[in-house]
Amino acid sequence: MPRLLGVDIPNDKKAHISLTYLFGIGHQSARDLCHKAGIDADKKARDLSDEELSSIATIIERDYIVExxxxxxxxxxxxxxxxxxxxxxxxxxxxxxxxxxxxxxxxxxxxxxxxxxxxxxxxxxxx
CATH class of the missing domain: 4.10.910.10 (Ribosomal protein S13/S18, C-terminal domain)
Known part of the structure; x- marks a missing residue:
């Protein structure tokens, strides 16, 4: 399971659904995050590379209040x-x-x- 900001996100779900497991990230915010990071929202979370995860994490830390x-x-x-x-x-x-x-x-x-x-x-x- 990939960890994002100290939270395990599920592997088997699409990236935009997995991001909603973070407290403070809803469906629309998750889609916006994927768009800003340049990631296909329908890509499975297990297929995200380390660079993609780190880019999502930096965007979240910069623009959102979470967890x-x-x-x-x-x-x-x-x-x-x-x-x-x-x-x-x-x-x-x-x-x-x-x-x-x-x-x-x-x-x-x-x-x-x-x-x-x-x-x-x-x-x-x-x-």
């Missing part, structure tokens, strides 16, 4: 929202959806599994 630096930046942005106690920061802190989704139903991904609450048992009539 650890991007994760740190996202975490800092969320931390800033929490610190200023904005609405979004409070939603992050409480673990609820941040972007206005409904929570009466759904939202199980953010809220976690259902917590059953003991309700009232049937009240018997005294007539």
């Amino acid at each position: 650890g630096a991007l994760r740190r930046q996202v975490a800092q942005n969320i931390g800033r929202l929490r610190d200023i106690k904005s609405y979004r920061g409070i939603r992050h802190r409480v673990g609820l959806p941040v972007r206005g989704q409904r929570t009466k139903t759904n939202a199980r991904t953010r809220k976690g599994p259902k917590k059953t609450v003991a309700g009232k048992k049937g009240v018997k009539d005294l007539k």
Whole structure:
């Protein structure tokens, strides 16, 4: 498996698909990278030469924020929202959806599994 910026990218996939395994590189960015480096995007990752991999790595380091630096930046942005106690920061802190989704139903991904609450048992009539 070729390593690019400390991340293993899959051998069997095309170059532009393999590049998306880097955090911060999506499909369009991967195609742009291949174009800038002068590499055929449909070439398999195992067929990339060392010079091609190094040219991709230099372009990424120069033009993109990826992996650890991007994760740190996202975490800092969320931390800033929490610190200023904005609405979004409070939603992050409480673990609820941040972007206005409904929570009466759904939202199980953010809220976690259902917590059953003991309700009232049937009240018997005294007539």
